[in-house]
């Protein structure tokens with residue numbers, strides 16, 4: 001069997017880092033995406049050290065800033081020098097800038113930066129890596145979204161720019177699923193996870209937060225597509 005290949009964006013820390021670890025443990029060759037080279041290389045070194053004992057799959061650093069189209073293009077070029085096939089893309093990179101701010105106070109800067117990273121970033125990275133995914137016999141795109149983006153039951157007012165970016169990311173998921181009928185394209189909420197973004201009071205460890213993402217990245221039925229998931233169950237948009 002061919003070794004499976006995954007690419008995870010925003011993976012120098014937090015949930016993305018843990019997704020790389022879990023996929024490498026399953027024998028994937030994982031491309032660890034980070035916008036900061038030092039942080040990305042340090043993350044790869046840390047996992048490679050662990051992997052000496054546990055026999056992880058190969059882990060390769062790939063520099064990518066998902067908010068910058070040039071950086072995405074360069075990352076795809078760099079990737080093509082190492083592989084012509086990708087089995088799973090995990091659009092994990094994300095920012096939370098507005099926290100408890102009221103939507104009436106949201107600035108254009110916060111809105112634009114948040115949507116450029118969390119929404120447009122995931123779409124542009126998907127576009128750039130679809131040619132490699134098309135070489136896979138079971139291509140998957142996993143968009144790391146948030147329950148904060150659900151429209152069912154309305155909004156609670158927390159972090160409006162962030163939540164709207166995730167609502168729109170779910171729209172990207174639905175559109176990609178239609179455009180790519182042979183792919184499994186899904187959104188997933190990891191729950192409230194202890195990371196720099198989630199904070200220390202979050203209810204889930206990174207290990208728990210990454211599990212549902214990894215399931216969609218490798219084990220979920222390939223015909224499940226265009227849906228929103230948490231804990232391996234479909235949740236409303």
Ligand SMILES: NC(=O)c1ccc[n+]([C@@H]2O[C@H](COP(=O)([O-])OP(=O)(O)OC[C@H]3O[C@@H](n4cnc5c(N)ncnc54)[C@H](OP(=O)(O)O)[C@@H]3O)[C@@H](O)[C@H]2O)c1
Nearest residue numbers: 010014015065066067092093094146192193195196197198
């Ligand atoms: N934690 C939670 O409770 C929670 C809940 C629901 C959904 N999520 C989602 O889960 C994903 C991961 O979040 P996390 O909790 O692990 O957050 P985190 O610890 O803050 O990590 C975010 C990662 O995204 C990277 N990133 C941010 N902007 C980027 C850009 N323009 N280009 C490339 N990478 C970029 C960060 O890189 P730097 O280190 O360079 O900043 C970092 O590696 C996000 O999409 C988030 O919205 C998290």
